[in-house]
Amino acid sequence: MDLAFLTPLLDRTGPWASVHLDTSRATEDAARRRALIDRAAVQRLADAGADGPTCAAVREHLAGMPAAGSPPGRALFAADGEVVLDVPLADSPPDVAATWAPLPHTGPLLGLLDDAVPACLVAAVDRTGADLRRYELGRGEPLGTVEGPQWQGRGHRAPPADRYEWHYRHRVEDTWERTAGIVAEHLARSWPHSGAHLLVLTGGTRERRAVHDRLPPQLQDVAVELDGEPTGDAFDRRLAEAWADHRGRHVAELLDAFRTGVGRPGGHRTDGDGTETAPGSAAQGIPAVVSAARQHQLAALLLQAGGHDPERPVWTGPEPEHLGVDRADLRRMGVRHPVQAPAADALLRAATACAAEAVLVPEAVPGPPGGLGAVLRWPA
Template structure:
């Protein structure tokens, strides 16, 4: 996963107020606005107790709950600094618990985790309920969305909506397929998910360009049509649960291959920090441990991180602070343009929850 979406945040000076809040508005909540306000009050008190400046706290308060147009269960991640909004991101799912933190670095790892697995996909719903014949009356309606899962739950992807007379469907399906290919190519989709009437969708699938047809998975059931929730959301949730994006899987396979031959890979916090300090990390692999006890020392620049305060002091860095390891690692990944791959622990256990694929092996380690 590339973390370029965080670059604007790290270009701003801290300290930062970082807030994760459940802002769900669904049928199970009688008065969501009041519920959100009560949650925010508790977090506001927590920020003030950590020494947050009043302007930054006020900036958070003016933002939480602003996603009134997003239906269903979801959340918000809000980052402010020096009284200004630094980053706002809608969360596809409510945070496991509401949290607030004030510190030198923004607490971005919970946001990053919600961006995973980051699978680019195309969802297509074929609506038709008439007689299965091209001389029948009625129309075939196509809804399609190209997006990245799971962000399209709260941030719509590019949508296509077309209605075609069933008498023209055999010919028009080829044109629709070529249009879908254009949308898919823009985000390099790895899966095409098709649902709807079996006869009508079958004609479409057989007329898709070969590049898309090889990626098709058909699913049953109808998808919702809310403009700010993902098309075929439930089907996609079932299909992608526990799955890694193809690009991340490729990186993981490369890491495992290098590890098998003692090549350009390492596990543990110390080698990960060393690699990031020198800009040698191509990808960092992480077992998600929200309650991890590990901390690192950091300086003002992204590559300034260390296991011990004295190491940074020895480099002549005067402004240092102790931060959560995941916050320090996230900033270093963004600053060095390295990628992050979240790996379920049951699939691969990593020493101290961290592994790195290096850009090149250390010659000294081969001596």
């Protein structure tokens, strides 16, 4: 999971109000039920010690939510009398959870967002160009079109049946190849600003494959091809299946890198692609992962539901790199008033600050011991 959406939480020192609640309106008594849930959330914040202005900000934010089109759930993070971040959730939390703590309680987000299809950039490709849409939470937003070079009716005129037929077909083929290159180049330029985590190519098999082959390697890694029109329930199902498959492969690759990186010191292993990875390029357990996070070494933070390490407390300070397994660690960093927080919350803050990703390892898959590990940017 790309943690960039948590960046607004880095600008304040807290304490933080964190609320995870059901905001769906699918039932007949939804309005009354929502009012009770909202009231319970604010009351639980107050009971936890949240200040009046922050409770009021959460209350007003919940009251201002639209009556229609709300996502199944939301996670709110507020501090200093202001709601700093509102995260729509694809699934409803099972209960109202409200905390008042030194750090935002972001740990539950992995479980609530992990199965959800992230924001996608969808390109419906044909021989004339592509129609682009940003797709999120089941809704598509048009982003315009990309058009290739125009020539003789955009390539749809019937070719002449004379000795110039080969030349005609060659020019049509050349125009199509140029169009695929133009679309791929536009997608590469647009991707960093799209806020998407998956690139979806639809349209004819040959056309979308031509675009895929012209994408830069880093974009090919997050691109999938789907049949059919990018609308309706059938597309939603295919997209969910494609995301699950893509995510599964990515988790498997990270776990392989993790297991390789924590191998026997002095040993080496050659991966399937021929690259040799030295042990020391991964960390497991709270002391090792905390040390890596403190030095901005995290490439991917691995958390597994059911593990005990993510919930264990660590010591933290005002900055994301203020991390330690005991109070003395923070004192040595010059932190005058260290506080404790769950390891998951503190490490997610550190991972956000160093642009690392976070991955929830399925319970059925052998993961890091204790439920906490990391793949590092460089060997420890």
